[in-house]
Amino acid sequence: MSKKGNKGFFITGTDTGVGKTFVAGLIINALKEKGIDVAVMKPVETGCAEKKGILMPNDALFLQKTAGVTDDLNLVNPYRFKEPIAPSAAARFERKTIKLSKIKNCYQRLASKHDFIIVESAGGLLVPLNRKETILDLIKLLKLPVIIIASINLGAINHTLLTVKYAKEAGIKVKGIIFNHPEENKKGSAKLDVIKEVKRFTDVPIIGEVHFSEKKLPEQVISRILYL
Ligand SMILES: Nc1ncnc2c1ncn2[C@@H]1O[C@H](COP(=O)(O)OP(=O)(O)OP(=O)(O)O)[C@@H](O)[C@H]1O
Numbered sequence: 437m438s439k440k441g442n443k444g445f446f447i448t449g450t451d452t453g454v455g456k457t458f459v460a461g462l463i464i465n466a467l468k469e470k471g472i473d474v475a476v477m478k479p480v481e482t483g484c485a486e487k488k489g490i491l492m493p494n495d496a497l498f499l500q501k502t503a504g505v506t507d508d509l510n511l512v513n514p515y516r517f518k519e520p521i522a523p524s525a526a527a528r529f530e531r532k533t534i535k536l537s538k539i540k541n542c543y544q545r546l547a548s549k550h551d552f553i554i555v556e557s558a559g560g561l562l563v564p565l566n567r568k569e570t571i572l573d574l575i576k577l578l579k580l581p582v583i584i585i586a587s588i589n590l591g592a593i594n595h596t597l598l599t600v601k602y603a604k605e606a607g608i609k610v611k612g613i614i615f616n617h618p619e620e621n622k623k624g625s626a627k628l629d630v631i632k633e634v635k636r637f638t639d640v641p642i643i644g645e646v647h648f649s650e651k652k653l654p655e656q657v658i659s660r661i662l663y664l
């Protein structure tokens with residue numbers, strides 16, 4: 437793979453807490469096993485705990501550690517806030533404004549240094565970043581395809597189809613959907629029907645499933661991520 441930095445994707449979800457970071461970790465490990473040098477970014481993180489006066493962006497730190505990169509944390513995570521609320525509001529709370537141009541600048545610096553780049557969303561597509569722009573605008577600016585992480589739970593069909601439809605209508609390339617099981621399967625649940633139902637209503641590829649406490653992504657899943 438060339439070092440042009442034009443290979444990568446934006447990992448978004450049907451909601452917050454659906455497993456974007458968990459799944460991103462598995463993808464990073466799989467790419468590294470293939471000898472691919474992966475850059476990571478969590479452009480905006482809220483709800484950061486404070487340690488000795490320093491804000492700790494846990495997702496960004498986890499992604500950075502998993503990828504094993506030495507890039508400056510301020511490039512990996514240019515915006516971090518303490519309040520566990522939407523980025524636009526968390527920034528306003530600190531009298532700051534999130535600028536998409538600054539995120540793009542950090543992105544370009546990282547992308548130019550690595551083979552591949554994975555950018556993790558703050559929540560889902562319509563999470564506001566400032567008064568006028570959302571995650572969707574950031575995805576368009578970075579010109580990245582998206583992978584949607586959907587948590588398999590009640591409501592997943594509706595949330596997944598809404599996210600897919602909105603992304604497609606906005607002209608974003610959807611590489612596919614990964615269904616994640618952030619909780620252990622309960623006996624007698626009809627969780628697997630979620631995937632069947634989603635397939636009935638969209639032609640977006642289903643990249644695969646990540647089971648509870650999965651340690652490694654199947655080869656088939658990783659090749660779909662690389663070649664879809
Ligand atoms: N497949 C899984 N197996 C076990 N635990 C999981 C799995 N997926 C997610 N989790 C756990 O569920 C929680 C939420 O997952 P995660 O932090 O990856 O969500 P997220 O979508 O990145 O959230 P955020 O919107 O805050 O960035 C975490 O504690 C994570 O370790």
Ligand SMILES: [Mg+2]
Nearest residue numbers: 456457495556
């Ligand atoms: Mg996360």
